[in-house]
Amino acid sequence: MVQINFAQKQINAKVVYYGPGMSGKTTNLEVVHQRAPDNNRGELTSISTDGDRTLFFDYMPLDLGTIAGMKTCFQMYTVPGQVYYNSTRKLVLQGVDGVIFVADSGPDAMEANLESIRNLEENLNEYGKSLKTLPHVIQYNKRDLPGALPVDELDKALNTFGTTTFEGVAATGQGVFPTLKGLAALVLKHIQTECAGGSSRPGATNTTGFHPASQAQASGAGTVSAPPVGGAPTKSNLDLHPAATPAPAPAPTGAVAPQAQSGGTAPAAAAATQPSAARRAATAKAAPTKPAKASPSKLMQTQGNPAPAPSTRPAQRTRTTAPAPQIRRGQGGSGAKTAAFVVAAATVGAVIAHFVLSAL
Amino acid sequence: MTTQDDARLREDRLVFYEADMEQLHTELDGFLELSKSRCAMLIDRDGHMVTRRGEAVESSSESISALIAGSFAATKEMARLLGEPEFAVMFHQGQRDSIQLQLVGERTLLAVVFDERTNLGLVRFYSQEATVRLGETFARIASEVRDSSLSDDFSSAGAAALDDLF
Structure with a gap:
């Protein structure tokens, strides 16, 4: 939930990267951590297994700076994608203010994507929330994979509420920041709209006409001018960051999105096995928090x-x-x-x- | 607007004013003096830091808040298996510093960092009392009429800030 502290002039919101296992959630967060200005990023903390799979969550605070007089911070989390870690995913979703769903574009990943987005909706429902009203965006990741599923097909299956979608190759940094900016804009708008009706309380007259459900829908995902099915932003959504060094890659198949061809592609195998040296380093950084036990x-x-x-x-x-x-x-x-x-x-x-x- | 809608509104955000923080700080300062603890933090169950008093902890307080909220949430399932709704207190002992976590009201945690200058019994004794008073403060905050209106240009200024940042 949003925390607004007028004494400290600070707003905190919680953003969660969600998606199936190995879809690139942690890679997205690592890229944000690597490329965000030093003054704006906090420490990246990972609770992961020895095999670099997220066990509980990855976490990083991101300071967006002072916005209209309020220091605005996003607390950014990822969840473990594996099916059997659902209880952990549910815990991380507690109090979430915005979700980035990272879908895997791999040719065999459709079922895992569908299962994950269904699971997301179920878990949100347990907190009385829904994708219908919660600010969220979808990133179709791994667009460089040979045989990647067409965006139209992914959109039709996953984008039930017609929210904004982005294409990305998180391993090279493409699409990471456009996705984050897309969600951040929705979350900030949602906060402002929600707070505009904030003075209503039991017994008080709602002079603003504010209604949580309808208002949230109006400000969040439901009415974001989303592209039509199959019309996901393409080149404009790609973050062709200079630091992203294109790796030599096998020629993508015809199903690969054009931006993946122009933006530099990584070998499919490398994209599929995303645990990176950076991730291991982040894990090592977090390691000192683990052995804090005593006899x-x-x-x-x-x-x-x-x-x-x-x-x-x-x-x-x-x-x-x-x-x-x-x-x-x-x-x-x-x-x-x-x-x-x-x-x-x-x-x-x-x-x-x-x-x-x-x-x- | 129905009562249910109002309840949901309150659940959707926490709003703190200057007077709230002063009251919380007074309570925490008194607790630190009595218990001789190093640091006391109030953390929302979602992982947001509400406020902190006492000595600064070495690492990022935001990261610690997220980890504390996460570890507290993780024990809830353990408690459920034992037939408890949740555990109200957790304790981690280190070689130099230890930390006690205690639930305050419905959705806030009191995290107390202490070292060899005091002991667990003293910290627990005073934290039990402090959490009652802090819980009353948070209950009042959650129930009061709160104007949380932000500047009209908040979201547009936010979009511009994002463009500058990335």
Whole structure:
């Protein structure tokens, strides 16, 4: 869910890359991390298996800068794509504000794509959300694969709600940033529209005429001027970043999109096996967070540390720790003497507890 | 607008004002003083940092927030298998620093980083009390009428910022 902090003038939103296993979700995030300006990107953290498959999620904060006086940050996650990690995917979707669905254009990937987008909708439904109203875009990744499925076919099968689609070759960086910008625009618009009706509360008159479901649809995926089926943006959607070094590739088949031909293609095998050195490096970076365990004996040592001297405790501490109000209510407040006794007892109890705990 | 719609609106975002943050900071500062902990963080269950008091942690607080929310969420399934709705407290002990996570209200976590200057019992004792008061504050924030209107040019300025960024 969007978090708006007027005290810190900050807005946080959560964006999730979703899609079938090996479709290129982590590769997308790695490219964003590699190419985003240093001042705007946070650390890329991966919780993955030894085989570089995402186990829980990859995470990276992206600072979009100060927008209309509010520092706006996207917390960007990927999910593990494998079917059997559904409970993990569901957890990562909690509070999501926008989804980038990364579809695999491989000739044999249609079933996995369909299964994944169905799974996405099911998991969103469990949080009371739906692709119908949630800002989302679709990226048809691996357009350089020989025999890649035609965009028309993918669009017809996956783009149920007519949202904006992008073609990409994430392994070379193509299409990564247009996809992200496409989603970011939808999310920001959604936030603004949603907040425009934000003063309504139970008992208050909705003077703005705002209605969450219809308004979200109006601002999100539902009414984004999406291209017709088969009309996915082509060359304009490609991010032909200078840093993307085209690799020598076998000649794509006729099914490969034109932009893939012009934008430099990677060998199909390389695109299909996307775990990269960068990903391993990111995993290694995250590694120190894993072994932060300690033996039971350490627990004993810590608990046995010398406690702070009682004389250093301020008198205020006793008052703060005494749960007197709750106890008074529990006793029913039958009389001043009873209340005073309870307060005194609670205070003494708290003091004793503090001494005992400090001495441990 | 129905009550259900309103409930959904509140679920869709959290809005904090200056007064809210001052109240939360006062509570956290008092807790840190009593428990002698290094740092206290309030983290939304979605992984967003609400605020932090005390010493700065060495790594990125955003990354830590995401990992804390993730690890807390992951134990929910474990709790379910044991017939519990969820675990309210988690504890990780390190060689130098330890961290205790405690659920505050419905959707916020209190993460406390502490070292050898205090002990788990003291931290747990005071965090139990602090979470009750923090929970009341968050419940009030979630139920109050909140004007969260943003500047009219927010989304267009955002689009321009994205063009500059990438």
